[in-house]
Amino acid sequence: MSDAMSVHPEVVTTHDVHHDEHHVHHHKETFITKYVFSQDHKTIGKQFLITGIIWAIIGGLFSVLFRLQLGYPDQHFQILETVFGKWAEGGQIKPEFYYALVTMHGTVLVFFVLTAGLSGTFANILIPLQLGARDMASPFLNMLSYWFFFLASVIMLSSLFISTGPAASGWTVYPPLSALGQASEGSKLGMDMWLVSMAMFIVSSLLGGLNYISTILNMRTKGMSMTRMPLTIWAMFFTAVLGVLSFPVLLSGAILLLFDRNLGTSFYLSDIVVNGQILPNEGGSAILFQHLFWFLGHPEVYIILLPAMGMVSEILSVNSRKPIFGYMAMLGSLFAICILAFLVWAHHMFVTGLNPLLGSIFVLLTLLIAVPSAIKVFNWLTTLWRGNIRFTPATLFAIGFVSLFISGGLTGIFLGNSTIDIHLHDTMFVVAHFHIVMGVASFFGMLAGVYHWFPKMFGRYLNSTLGYIHFWVTIIGAYLIFWPMHYQGLAGMPRRYLDKSSWVSFTQFGELDKMITVVSIIVFAVQLMFVFNFFYSIFKGRKVTTQNPWGANTLEWTTPIRPGHGNWEGEIPEVHRWPYDYGKDGREFIPQTEPIGENESKH
Amino acid sequence: MSTQATVHQTKWWSGGKSPFNLEYGKLMMWYFLMSDAFTFGAFLISYGSIRFSQNYWPNPNVVFDSAPGIHGGAPLFFVSIMTFILIVSSVTMVLAVHEGHKGNRQGVIKWLAWTIVGGLAFLSCQAWEWHHLITGEHAVLVNGQVELWGQNMSHNPWGPVVEGVTYHGHHVTTPGPVAFGGYFFGITGFHGFHVFSGVIINIIMLVMAQKGVFDRRGHYLMIEKAGLYWHFVDLVWVFVFLCFYLI
Ligand code: HEM
Numbered sequence: 001m002s003d004a005m006s007v008h009p010e011v012v013t014t015h016d017v018h019h020d021e022h023h024v025h026h027h028k029e030t031f032i033t034k035y036v037f038s039q040d041h042k043t044i045g046k047q048f049l050i051t052g053i054i055w056a057i058i059g060g061l062f063s064v065l066f067r068l069q070l071g072y073p074d075q076h077f078q079i080l081e082t083v084f085g086k087w088a089e090g091g092q093i094k095p096e097f098y099y100a101l102v103t104m105h106g107t108v109l110v111f112f113v114l115t116a117g118l119s120g121t122f123a124n125i126l127i128p129l130q131l132g133a134r135d136m137a138s139p140f141l142n143m144l145s146y147w148f149f150f151l152a153s154v155i156m157l158s159s160l161f162i163s164t165g166p167a168a169s170g171w172t173v174y175p176p177l178s179a180l181g182q183a184s185e186g187s188k189l190g191m192d193m194w195l196v197s198m199a200m201f202i203v204s205s206l207l208g209g210l211n212y213i214s215t216i217l218n219m220r221t222k223g224m225s226m227t228r229m230p231l232t233i234w235a236m237f238f239t240a241v242l243g244v245l246s247f248p249v250l251l252s253g254a255i256l257l258l259f260d261r262n263l264g265t266s267f268y269l270s271d272i273v274v275n276g277q278i279l280p281n282e283g284g285s286a287i288l289f290q291h292l293f294w295f296l297g298h299p300e301v302y303i304i305l306l307p308a309m310g311m312v313s314e315i316l317s318v319n320s321r322k323p324i325f326g327y328m329a330m331l332g333s334l335f336a337i338c339i340l341a342f343l344v345w346a347h348h349m350f351v352t353g354l355n356p357l358l359g360s361i362f363v364l365l366t367l368l369i370a371v372p373s374a375i376k377v378f379n380w381l382t383t384l385w386r387g388n389i390r391f392t393p394a395t396l397f398a399i400g401f402v403s404l405f406i407s408g409g410l411t412g413i414f415l416g417n418s419t420i421d422i423h424l425h426d427t428m429f430v431v432a433h434f435h436i437v438m439g440v441a442s443f444f445g446m447l448a449g450v451y452h453w454f455p456k457m458f459g460r461y462l463n464s465t466l467g468y469i470h471f472w473v474t475i476i477g478a479y480l481i482f483w484p485m486h487y488q489g490l491a492g493m494p495r496r497y498l499d500k501s502s503w504v505s506f507t508q509f510g511e512l513d514k515m516i517t518v519v520s521i522i523v524f525a526v527q528l529m530f531v532f533n534f535f536y537s538i539f540k541g542r543k544v545t546t547q548n549p550w551g552a553n554t555l556e557w558t559t560p561i562r563p564g565h566g567n568w569e570g571e572i573p574e575v576h577r578w579p580y581d582y583g584k585d586g587r588e589f590i591p592q593t594e595p596i597g598e599n600e601s602k603h
Numbered sequence: 604m605s606t607q608a609t610v611h612q613t614k615w616w617s618g619g620k621s622p623f624n625l626e627y628g629k630l631m632m633w634y635f636l637m638s639d640a641f642t643f644g645a646f647l648i649s650y651g652s653i654r655f656s657q658n659y660w661p662n663p664n665v666v667f668d669s670a671p672g673i674h675g676g677a678p679l680f681f682v683s684i685m686t687f688i689l690i691v692s693s694v695t696m697v698l699a700v701h702e703g704h705k706g707n708r709q710g711v712i713k714w715l716a717w718t719i720v721g722g723l724a725f726l727s728c729q730a731w732e733w734h735h736l737i738t739g740e741h742a743v744l745v746n747g748q749v750e751l752w753g754q755n756m757s758h759n760p761w762g763p764v765v766e767g768v769t770y771h772g773h774h775v776t777t778p779g780p781v782a783f784g785g786y787f788f789g790i791t792g793f794h795g796f797h798v799f800s801g802v803i804i805n806i807i808m809l810v811m812a813q814k815g816v817f818d819r820r821g822h823y824l825m826i827e828k829a830g831l832y833w834h835f836v837d838l839v840w841v842f843v844f845l846c847f848y849l850i
C-alpha cells in the first residue's frame with residue numbers, strides 16, 4: 001500500500017532547486033542570456049508579444065493597402081507602387097498580387113499574431129505566475145519554442161522578398177492552386193516557403209503546448225487544486241490540448257502537399273488541365289486536403305479564442321469587484337467547446353458536395369456550440385451585473401470582447417445552417433463573421449490582457465488616456481468596417497475578388513466600400529498609437545508602486561513588482577481558496593494566499 | 604493506516620505534486636505521443652479514404668513477394684521478418700528499462716545496444732525493400748506498347764493483368780493506381796524517419812549511460828522516456844503493417 005502511495009523524489013515540484021539556480025544565475029547573467037536566449041518564462045512571453053506586435057503591424061498594413069484598392073478600384077496610388085514595386089505597377093495592385101496579399105494577411109494574423117502572439121505571450125507569462133511555479137516545466141524547450149517561432153517568422157518574411165512573391169492561395173492554401181507552380185506565381189517558391197515556415201511554426205506550437213500542459217498539471221503550488229485555478233489557466237490548458245492534437249493533422253496535410261508539389265505524387269491532384277497542358281496526375285482528391293486543413297482549422301479558431309475568453313473572465317471579475325458568475329459552468333463550457341471543436345470541421349465544406357446526411361450531422365454539432373457559447377456570454381454579463389465596475393482600459397476591452405463575441409456568434413448560426421450557407425459561402429458575409437468573432441474579438445481579449453498585465457510585465461502602467469481613445473476608436477471602427485460586410489455578403493458579393501465592377505448589382509456598394517476603407521485607415525492609425533504607447537510606457541510610463549495595483553486575488557500579484565528569474569524571493573506562497581473571492585463578507589477582495597477564516601461564509 | 608492512505612489519495616490533485624506521480628518529462632512524452640498519433644492517424648485515414656475510392660488496388664501478396672535472394676513467390680515473407688525484428692527490439696528496450704530500474708548500468712548498456720542493432724537492422728531491411736520496389740522492372744502495357752516500370756511516386760506497375768499477353772514469359776499488366784506509391788513511400792518513409800530518430804535517441808542514451816550520467820542523477824528516467832517513444836514507433840508499425848501489407 002505505502003509503496004503505491006510513494007511519491008517519486010523527482011516528481012515533487014522542484015521549487016527550491018530552481019530558486020537556488022536563480023541566485024546562481026544572477027551573477028553570471030549576460031545580455032544574451034537575459035534578453036536573447038533567455039529561459040525565463042516572463043522574458044520569453046515578452047519576446048512572443050513583441051514579435052507578435054511587429055507581425056501585427058505588417059499584417060495590418062497589408063490589409064490597409066489592399067483596402068485602399070478595394071475602396072477605390074479605379075484610382076492609382078503612388079504609395080502602392082512605392083511599397084510593392086512591380087506588383088503594383090502604376091499604383092494599382094495586380095489581381096494575382098492581391099491574392100498574395102490576402103493570403104499573407106490571413107496567415108500572419110491567424111497564426112503569427114493571434115496564435116503565437118496571443119497564446120505564446122500570455123500562456124508564458126501567466127501560467128507559472130498564476131499557478132505559483134518558478135518557471136515552466138522545461139524552460140529550455142520553452143526557449144526553443146520561441147526560437148522555432150522566430151525561424152518560422154524569418155522564413156515567412158523572406159518569402160515576401162523573392163521575385164515570384166509569397167504564397168497566394170488564401171490562408172487555407174487549397175490545392176490544386178497551391179500545388180501547381182505553373183498555375184500562378186504565388187504557387188512557386190513562395191508556397192514552399194509557406195509550407196516550411198508552417199512546419200517550423202507547428203514545432204514551435206507543439207513545444208509550447210507540451211510545456212503548458214505539463215506545467216499546469218505538475219507544477220501547481222500547494223493548495224492550488226485544479227478547481228482553484230483562475231479561468232485564464234483553464235483556458236490556456238484547453239488551448240494547449242487543442243493545439244497539441246490538431247496541429248499535427250495540418251502537418252500531415254502540409255507534408256503531402258509538399259510531396260505533390262515537389263515529388264510528382266498525386267495526393268490532392270487528379271484530372272487537371274493547366275494552360276492547355278494536361279497533367280499526368282490522377283486518383284488524388286482536393287477535398288481530402290480540405291478535410292485535413294479544417295480538422296486543424298476549426299480547432300485553430302478556438303485556439304485563438306479561448307485564451308481571450310480566459311483573460312476576459314479574469315479581468316471582468318477583478319474589475320467588477322465580483323466573483324465570476326458560474327465558475328464551474330464556465331469550466332464546463334470551455335470543456336464542451338474544446339470537444340465540439342473537433343467535431344464540426346466540415347461546416348467549412350458544406351458546398352464541396354458533402355453528403356447531405358453527413359452535412360446535417362455537422363449542422364447539428366455546429367449549432368450545439370451555441371449552447372456553451374451562450375452560457376459563457378450569460379456568465380460574463382451576470383458577472384458585470386450590478387458590479388462595482390472600474391472602467392479601466394482593460395475592462396473596456398473585455399466588455400468589447402463580449403459584445404463582439406455576441407455579434408459574431410449570432411452570424412455563426414446563420415452560417416452553421418447548411419441550407420443558408422449555400423448562399424453565404426465564400427461571400428463577404430463569412431469575412432464579416434470571422435473578423436468580428438475571431439479577429440477583432442480575440443484582439444480585444446489580447447489588448448485587455450496587455451493593458452491589465454502590463455504593470456506585471458514591465459513594472460509601469462500604459463497611459464490610460466491613450467487607452468480610452470484606443471478602445472473607443474477601435475470598437476466603433478471595427479463595427480463600421482465589418483458590419484456592412486454582412487449586407488454585401490447577403491447580396492452575394494464574393495470574397496477574395498479584387499475588382500467587382502463587372503457586376504452591375506454591386507455598384508450600389510461603391511460608397512460603402514469607400515467608407516470601409518477610410519475607417520480602416522483610421523483604425524490602423526490608432527493601433528500605431530497603441531504601439532507607441534506600448535514602447536513609450538516600457539521606458540517612461542508611470543511607475544507601479546504597490547505590489548497589487550488592481551486589488552486582485554491571484555498569485556502573480558504576490559510577487560515583487562519586478563520579479564526576477566524564479567518569481568518569488570522566498571518560499572512560494574501556498575493557496576487556500578479559489579481566486580474569485582471579491583466583495584465577500586464585506587471585504588473588497590481576499591487573496592488566494594489567505595487561509596479560510598473561521599466564520600467565513602461559503603461562496 | 605487506511606484512513607491515512609485515503610487522506611493521502613484525495614490530495615493528489617491539490618497542488619504541490621504531480622497528480623499522476625509522473626515527472627514532467629514523461630507527461631510531455633505522453634502528450635507528444637498522442638500528438639504524433641494524430642499525425643500518423645491523419646496519414647492513414649487519408650490513405651484509407653483514397654484507397655477505397657479507387658476501383659482497383661494492387662494485391663500486397665503480389666507486390667511484396669520478394670526478399671534478398673528470393674525473386675518472387677514468397678508473399679509477405681520479408682516484411683514479416685522486418686516486423687519480427689522491430690518487435691524483438693521492443694522487447695530488448697523493455698529489458699533496458701528494467702535494468703534501469705535496478706540501476707544496473709552494464710545491463711542498460713547491453714540491452715540498449717541490442718535495441719539499436721534491431722533498429723538499424725529494420726532500417727536496412729526497409730532500404731532494401733524500397734530499392735527493390737523502385738528498381739524492379741515490370742512489363743506494363745501503355746498505349747499499346749510494353750514499357751518496363753518500377754514502382755515509384757508517379758508510376759505504378761501493379762494494375763490488372765492483361766489476359767493472353769506475355770512479355771519474355773512474364774505476364775503484362777496495365778498501369779495501377781498512382782496513389783499506391785505516394786502513400787506507401789510517404790507513410791513508410793515517415794515511419795522510417797521515426798525509427799531513425801529513435802535510433803539516434805537511443806545512441807545518445809547509450810553514450811550518456813556509458814558516461815555514468817544517469818548514475819550520477821540517481822535514476823534512469825531518460826531511458827524510460829526513450830522507451831516510451833520506441834514502443835510507440837513499434838506500435839505505429841503494427842498499424843502500417845496492417846494497412847499496407849495485410850488488408
Ligand atoms: C455559434 C458559433 C459559431 C458557428 C455556428 C460558426 C459557424 C461557421 C461556419 C458554418 C463557417 C463556414 C462559413 C463558410 O465558409 O461558408 C464559419 C466560418 C468561420 N468561422 Fe465560425 N462559427 C461560430 C463561431 C466562431 C468562432 C467563435 C470563431 C473564432 C474564434 C469562428 C471563426 C470562423 C472562421 C475563421 C471562419 C472562416 C474561415 C475561412 O473560410 O476563411 N467562428 N463559421
Ligand SMILES: [Cu+2]
Pocket residue numbers: 297298301344345347348
Ligand atoms: Cu469552423
